[in-house]
Amino acid sequence: MLTVIALTRLHISASFELKDGECIALQGPSGVGKSLLLRSIADLDPNEGTVKLDGMLREAMPAPLWRKQVTYLATEPGWWADTVEEHFSRWDYAIPLVGRLGLPPSCGTWPIQRLSTGERQRLGLARALMLRSRVLLLDEPTSALDSNSTANVESVIAECMSNGTSVVWSTHDSAQAHRVGSRLFVMSSGGRIEEHQP
């Protein structure tokens, strides 16, 4: 279980608990601080407050280890090498997952430069899922995808959840928020979150 108590970063402040296998859909206007919240939980920006995984404080472990268990995925994931497969520790293990997300096995050798925004988004998701994290912090993971690819992503994430992974899923799509979220949080312009009935 992920516990967030009085997590503060700039104007945002949040407290909640996230059980294993649960998905919180996070909504709110653009620029309100949804990404800031997700990044702060992953400890990617300086922040204050208490964040625990199964009662263990994140400060009690090295930050890289924390992020392997509580993984943030940016809307537009970054790439540090030239080809797709260089971003995976074992590309051959990732091929089935990449296939389920609608990409051919041969895409491993594709140069990052020629990927479309949607391909980058799906490959970024595959790369993050290969870590088998306990908690996924997904920042609009389907914003550049068509309805078919979105359905694929949703079904892959649902399968992760059935295996115990918890998810915080930020989305602008209300229908998607209701489809994927077992709980619905709305962030207001003051940076506070409020739980709504799905």
Added chain:
Amino acid sequence: MTYIQLAYGDLVLPALLVVMDSALSLALQLKLERQLAIATVRMVVQLVLVGYVLTFLFAVVSPFWTALAAFIMVLFASREIVVRQKRRLPGFWSYGLGAACTLLAAGTVTIFSLLTQLHPEPWYHPRYALPLLGMILGNTMTGISLGLDVLTNGLMRERAAVEACLALGGTRYQALLPVLRDALRNGFMPTINGMAAVGLVSLPGMMTGQILAGVEPIDAVKYQLLIMFLIAGGTGLGTLAAVMVGGRLLTDNRHRLRLDRIGAERAG
């Protein structure tokens, strides 16, 4: 060893070449004449002053005055490093990092050569220590300023890539590695290019100076080789130290990228 001495009067005719440049600038409306005049006056004043300062230093051969002169040279070098940065490091570090790394690298390499190769008496004799330090300092400074510039700009540009690696559980060293490599490569490049071209494209100033002063060319070459090796060592050491410490300053112990610590981009 004999050389042809120059009187100040001998410089009048060559100085007319600068006047010719100004005339050209006026005729072609390049608007360079003012800058050219200021630069010429600065050059003359600075070099004549340095001539007198060195004459004094060589006469007294004092460890205190030699160290003070070396320290002032390092200060000017670190100021030059800061001026060349498009984006500056935070607070004290903007000057401190450049000064510390130039002092470490150029100082170590200069002292190394004085103690192991040249053996002047005393070892800190300003006739050897200061020209050596000056040449090594100039090159080390270029390496450090290029390295730091590529580091800060590279981290700004590659922010998404660095943060993606961090978000996937990479350490700050793993995440920064591509940018660090780029910065180090850029810092070393002028030295490597300089070594490859020396003798073919350019005759180094020091070697030319020694030859003009009557030193046998092959002896001047040996001195030049010594200097080039020292420059390579100093630049390598200084750039490595500056880029690695710079990388640490722009991340924190929770392995976060801290671009908030870089100052805003400066115009020009």
